[in-house]
Amino acid sequence: MDDLYRQQIIDRYKHPLKRGELDPHDLSYEDENPLCGDRIRIDLRTDAKGIITAAAFSGDGCAISQASADLLAEYIEGKSLEEIRSLNKETVLDLLGIELSPIRLKCALLSLKVLKAGAYGLEEARKVE
Amino acid sequence: MVGTKQSGVVIPLNVKKIRADFPILAREVHPGIPLVYLDSAATSQKPEAVIESMAEYYRKYNANIHRAVHTLAEEATGLYEGAREKVAEWIGAERPQEIIFTRNATEAINLVAQSWGSIRLRSGDIVLLTEMEHHSNLVPWQILAEARNLRLEFVPLTGNGELDLAAYDKLLGQSPKLVALTQMSNVLGTINPIREIVRSAHRAGAKVLIDAAQSVPHMAVNVRELDADFLAFSAHKMCGPTGIGALYGKTDILREMPPFLGGGDMIRKVEWRSFEPNDLPYTFEAGTPAIAEAVGWGAAIDYLRAIGMSSIHQHEQDVTAYALRRLQEIPGLTILGPGVEKRGGLVAFAMEGIHPHDIAQILDSIGVAVRSGHHCTMPLHTKLNLSATTRASFYLYTLPEEIDVMISGLLKAQKLFA
Numbered sequence: 001m002d003d004l005y006r007q008q009i010i011d012r013y014k015h016p017l018k019r020g021e022l023d024p025h026d027l028s029y030e031d032e033n034p035l036c037g038d039r040i041r042i043d044l045r046t047d048a049k050g051i052i053t054a055a056a057f058s059g060d061g062c063a064i065s066q067a068s069a070d071l072l073a074e075y076i077e078g079k080s081l082e083e084i085r086s087l088n089k090e091t092v093l094d095l096l097g098i099e100l101s102p103i104r105l106k107c108a109l110l111s112l113k114v115l116k117a118g119a120y121g122l123e124e125a126r127k128v129e
Numbered sequence: 130m131v132g133t134k135q136s137g138v139v140i141p142l143n144v145k146k147i148r149a150d151f152p153i154l155a156r157e158v159h160p161g162i163p164l165v166y167l168d169s170a171a172t173s174q175k176p177e178a179v180i181e182s183m184a185e186y187y188r189k190y191n192a193n194i195h196r197a198v199h200t201l202a203e204e205a206t207g208l209y210e211g212a213r214e215k216v217a218e219w220i221g222a223e224r225p226q227e228i229i230f231t232r233n234a235t236e237a238i239n240l241v242a243q244s245w246g247s248i249r250l251r252s253g254d255i256v257l258l259t260e261m262e263h264h265s266n267l268v269p270w271q272i273l274a275e276a277r278n279l280r281l282e283f284v285p286l287t288g289n290g291e292l293d294l295a296a297y298d299k300l301l302g303q304s305p306k307l308v309a310l311t312q313m314s315n316v317l318g319t320i321n322p323i324r325e326i327v328r329s330a331h332r333a334g335a336k337v338l339i340d341a342a343q344s345v346p347h348m349a350v351n352v353r354e355l356d357a358d359f360l361a362f363s364a365h366k367m368c369g370p371t372g373i374g375a376l377y378g379k380t381d382i383l384r385e386m387p388p389f390l391g392g393g394d395m396i397r398k399v400e401w402r403s404f405e406p407n408d409l410p411y412t413f414e415a416g417t418p419a420i421a422e423a424v425g426w427g428a429a430i431d432y433l434r435a436i437g438m439s440s441i442h443q444h445e446q447d448v449t450a451y452a453l454r455r456l457q458e459i460p461g462l463t464i465l466g467p468g469v470e471k472r473g474g475l476v477a478f479a480m481e482g483i484h485p486h487d488i489a490q491i492l493d494s495i496g497v498a499v500r501s502g503h504h505c506t507m508p509l510h511t512k513l514n515l516s517a518t519t520r521a522s523f524y525l526y527t528l529p530e531e532i533d534v535m536i537s538g539l540l541k542a543q544k545l546f547a
Contacts, residue, residue: 004490005545014482014546036486036502037516060516062486063546107486 004098013063018073020056029118033110038065040114050081062107069111071095084119142444148526150176162496165531170315170475170522171500172365179368182428183421193417195394209420212427216375219430221351229376229413234342235265237361237376241338242269244386250306252278257305259284259292261314264505266340290317290466301333308337312344313473316504317466320473327356347445347473349438352377369429373422383409390415441525445474448523452476452532459539475522483546485519492538
């Protein structure tokens, strides 16, 4: 458990770097995990080449879901939308640096699903798990 | 401290001895960390007597019921019908035929919605619910409202989580056909003044369905005293197995209701294009029922009866009062629902700055099982402006020391997130 709530996760939850909404934005998507009520919205700005120049998240939920979203938003800035396609479960777990039970995995992966659904549609988002 | 007055005699609940009856309470959740089970409102644990009764049924009596003439079938039928008699007696039904075995309280409510609803509810009719209903007493009516163009109305809540009875009286003025409500909220813990509610509903010409999933396991409930038209409840929240529940209905009302599910056992006679339904209660019990589960439920009733519901209720009141007192010591914690005098054995709360899932995970690390989420009451949580809460719920085996373990976990969570 103590591993699950490593200082980095608590810090990111309490003092996120990428929390907010982008206005204007080029892409925005929101979804929730109906089982637990975690809700995440991700806004992106992209340039002409499809490079993500700014990313931000908003929403509410547990520390795992919110910290993952914050870490993910930071991670994808400077990457191309095409690169987003190759991100997977391991990307998020590496960012968090912890192992998760199947139930908590859903919390951690919500932000990636939102990102992929926004960038490529729901079909791509379903492949996340 | 734990005891109850029955005709002037105090009967103390020997919780240590009771705990020895529940094998699961002796297990560790993590190495060296014993289980502190505070999730009985979701499902209760099962005493050895219940587990053994079901194993014994399979070892000695297993057969399909009602049809065959061989010895095992006769014995199994006797056990199944014996369980029905116990359930009927437990809630004070006039006769066993008023007890229909279902999968759970949810199915019992769906049975009323689909069967009674099909003959008694027409376009424009009102079904009156309350804002504290579990999804199980909400969605079946939404499905029916959609199909039959009904109007759903809701009795609002007061600030401390009780039903607004003045608003209720007003809503009865719109002549609802049915009032369907819980006797005890699974989130607020509120015990509703159900007898008065039934009386006013009847005066207004409405039938009443009581969702008793949270009340029957924890207090004496008598359908005749309440004058309930329908009562729905489950075995698994009262020390019995999962997979079986019951619908109580007044004989006159059940008699006029069409069948719910079709199949074997619910028929008297079948031709190619028609059938004659069986008598009560079999007309509502299609297919092979949960026989071993009925036997287990009967054993659970025997077990609870031997201990005494008033003692159990009093014990839960004591534990709940203690939990409320300890929780109030924690800064930044909001407790849902009314004071202990109007509340059953559960407490749901929200902690500032910590999501319920994180609280539940941290509590699990020290062995404490609580529920986190919306507890199948999404509209209620939306109204309370909370996406989720943490709920601790108690039963006859809960010790005050277990509350202390939970409190230490909550303080640990606060420190971690400080």
